[in-house]
Amino acid sequence: MSRGSRVVLAISVVLSAVTVTAVHVQQQRERERLHRGVLRDLERLSQKEENIRLLEEQIALTKQLKEERDKMLMEKASQQS
Template sequence: MSTTSKVVLGVSVILTLSTVAGVHIKQRLDQERLHQGVVRDLERLERKRENLRVLEQQRVLTQQLEAQRTQREQVAIAKG
Protein backbone atom coordinates (compact mmCIF):
# COMPACT_ATOMS: atom_id res chain seq x y z
CA MET A 1 0.00 0.00 0.00
CA SER A 2 1.45 3.33 -1.02
CA THR A 3 1.99 6.21 1.36
CA THR A 4 -0.64 8.29 -0.41
CA SER A 5 -3.18 5.50 -0.01
CA LYS A 6 -2.38 5.23 3.69
CA VAL A 7 -2.78 8.99 4.17
CA VAL A 8 -6.10 9.04 2.29
CA LEU A 9 -7.35 6.08 4.30
CA GLY A 10 -6.26 7.70 7.56
CA VAL A 11 -7.92 10.98 6.69
CA SER A 12 -11.10 9.16 5.64
CA VAL A 13 -11.20 7.22 8.91
CA ILE A 14 -10.63 10.38 10.96
CA LEU A 15 -13.34 12.28 9.07
CA THR A 16 -15.77 9.38 9.42
CA LEU A 17 -15.16 9.05 13.16
CA SER A 18 -15.44 12.81 13.59
CA THR A 19 -18.74 12.86 11.72
CA VAL A 20 -20.17 10.00 13.77
CA ALA A 21 -19.04 11.59 17.03
CA GLY A 22 -20.44 14.97 15.94
CA VAL A 23 -23.82 13.46 15.12
CA HIS A 24 -24.02 11.70 18.49
CA ILE A 25 -23.06 14.87 20.36
CA LYS A 26 -25.65 16.87 18.39
CA GLN A 27 -28.35 14.29 19.16
CA ARG A 28 -27.51 14.40 22.86
CA LEU A 29 -27.64 18.21 22.88
CA ASP A 30 -30.97 18.18 21.01
CA GLN A 31 -32.46 15.70 23.49
CA GLU A 32 -31.31 17.82 26.43
CA ARG A 33 -32.77 20.96 24.85
CA LEU A 34 -36.09 19.19 24.27
CA HIS A 35 -36.11 17.96 27.86
CA GLN A 36 -35.43 21.49 29.13
CA GLY A 37 -38.36 22.71 27.03
CA VAL A 38 -40.66 20.22 28.76
CA VAL A 39 -39.36 21.30 32.17
CA ARG A 40 -39.95 24.97 31.31
CA ASP A 41 -43.48 24.18 30.11
CA LEU A 42 -44.27 22.39 33.37
CA GLU A 43 -42.89 25.30 35.39
CA ARG A 44 -44.94 27.74 33.32
CA LEU A 45 -48.10 25.69 33.87
CA GLU A 46 -47.42 25.61 37.62
CA ARG A 47 -46.96 29.41 37.69
CA LYS A 48 -50.18 29.80 35.74
CA ARG A 49 -52.07 27.62 38.26
CA GLU A 50 -50.62 29.63 41.12
CA ASN A 51 -51.56 32.91 39.42
CA LEU A 52 -55.13 31.67 38.91
CA ARG A 53 -55.34 30.62 42.57
CA VAL A 54 -54.11 34.07 43.69
CA LEU A 55 -56.54 35.75 41.30
CA GLU A 56 -59.44 33.76 42.73
CA GLN A 57 -58.40 34.73 46.26
CA GLN A 58 -58.30 38.37 45.20
CA ARG A 59 -61.78 38.08 43.69
CA VAL A 60 -63.13 36.63 46.93
CA LEU A 61 -61.48 39.36 48.98
CA THR A 62 -62.79 42.04 46.63
CA GLN A 63 -66.33 40.68 46.99
CA GLN A 64 -65.98 40.64 50.77
CA LEU A 65 -64.67 44.21 50.87
CA GLU A 66 -67.43 45.42 48.58
CA ALA A 67 -70.03 43.72 50.78
CA GLN A 68 -68.53 45.35 53.88
CA ARG A 69 -68.47 48.76 52.18
CA THR A 70 -72.09 48.39 51.09
CA GLN A 71 -73.07 47.37 54.60
CA ARG A 72 -71.26 50.39 56.13
CA GLU A 73 -72.92 52.71 53.63
CA GLN A 74 -76.35 51.31 54.51
CA VAL A 75 -75.64 51.73 58.23
CA ALA A 76 -74.46 55.31 57.63
CA ILE A 77 -77.62 56.10 55.62
CA ALA A 78 -79.83 54.58 58.31
CA LYS A 79 -78.12 56.66 61.01
CA GLY A 80 -77.94 59.79 58.90
Protein backbone atom coordinates in the same frame (compact mmCIF):
# COMPACT_ATOMS: atom_id res chain seq x y z
CA MET B 1 -1.39 -1.64 0.14
CA SER B 2 0.47 1.45 -0.99
CA ARG B 3 1.36 4.30 1.28
CA GLY B 4 -1.08 6.66 -0.44
CA SER B 5 -3.92 4.18 0.04
CA ARG B 6 -3.15 3.89 3.73
CA VAL B 7 -3.13 7.67 4.13
CA VAL B 8 -6.47 7.99 2.33
CA LEU B 9 -7.91 5.17 4.43
CA ALA B 10 -6.63 6.74 7.66
CA ILE B 11 -8.03 10.13 6.72
CA SER B 12 -11.37 8.55 5.81
CA VAL B 13 -11.52 6.68 9.14
CA VAL B 14 -10.63 9.83 11.11
CA LEU B 15 -13.16 11.96 9.25
CA SER B 16 -15.85 9.31 9.73
CA ALA B 17 -15.12 9.10 13.45
CA VAL B 18 -15.17 12.90 13.79
CA THR B 19 -18.45 13.07 11.87
CA VAL B 20 -20.10 10.39 14.01
CA THR B 21 -18.87 12.09 17.19
CA ALA B 22 -20.05 15.51 16.03
CA VAL B 23 -23.51 14.17 15.18
CA HIS B 24 -23.71 12.43 18.56
CA VAL B 25 -22.75 15.61 20.41
CA GLN B 26 -25.23 17.64 18.37
CA GLN B 27 -28.03 15.17 19.13
CA GLN B 28 -27.18 15.24 22.82
CA ARG B 29 -27.29 19.06 22.89
CA GLU B 30 -30.60 19.05 21.01
CA ARG B 31 -32.03 16.52 23.48
CA GLU B 32 -30.92 18.69 26.42
CA ARG B 33 -32.38 21.81 24.78
CA LEU B 34 -35.71 20.06 24.25
CA HIS B 35 -35.70 18.87 27.86
CA ARG B 36 -35.07 22.43 29.08
CA GLY B 37 -38.02 23.53 26.93
CA VAL B 38 -40.27 20.99 28.64
CA LEU B 39 -39.09 22.18 32.05
CA ARG B 40 -39.77 25.80 31.06
CA ASP B 41 -43.26 24.84 29.87
CA LEU B 42 -43.97 23.07 33.15
CA GLU B 43 -42.74 26.10 35.09
CA ARG B 44 -44.93 28.42 33.00
CA LEU B 45 -47.94 26.17 33.58
CA SER B 46 -47.25 26.13 37.31
CA GLN B 47 -46.90 29.93 37.35
CA LYS B 48 -50.11 30.31 35.35
CA GLU B 49 -52.01 28.11 37.82
CA GLU B 50 -50.59 30.13 40.71
CA ASN B 51 -51.61 33.38 39.01
CA ILE B 52 -55.15 32.06 38.47
CA ARG B 53 -55.35 31.00 42.12
CA LEU B 54 -54.17 34.44 43.25
CA LEU B 55 -56.64 36.14 40.92
CA GLU B 56 -59.53 34.08 42.26
CA GLU B 57 -58.42 34.89 45.78
CA GLN B 58 -58.31 38.60 44.94
CA ILE B 59 -61.77 38.44 43.37
CA ALA B 60 -63.16 36.77 46.50
CA LEU B 61 -61.50 39.34 48.77
CA THR B 62 -62.77 42.21 46.63
CA LYS B 63 -66.29 40.81 46.76
CA GLN B 64 -66.05 40.42 50.53
CA LEU B 65 -64.74 43.96 50.91
CA LYS B 66 -67.56 45.40 48.76
CA GLU B 67 -70.14 43.48 50.78
CA GLU B 68 -68.68 44.82 54.02
CA ARG B 69 -68.58 48.35 52.62
CA ASP B 70 -72.19 48.10 51.43
CA LYS B 71 -73.22 46.74 54.81
CA MET B 72 -71.51 49.64 56.59
CA LEU B 73 -73.13 52.16 54.24
CA MET B 74 -76.54 50.60 54.88
CA GLU B 75 -76.00 50.77 58.64
CA LYS B 76 -74.88 54.39 58.38
CA ALA B 77 -77.91 55.25 56.27
CA SER B 78 -80.26 53.53 58.72
CA GLN B 79 -78.66 55.36 61.64
CA GLN B 80 -79.14 58.73 59.93
CA SER B 81 -82.80 58.03 59.26
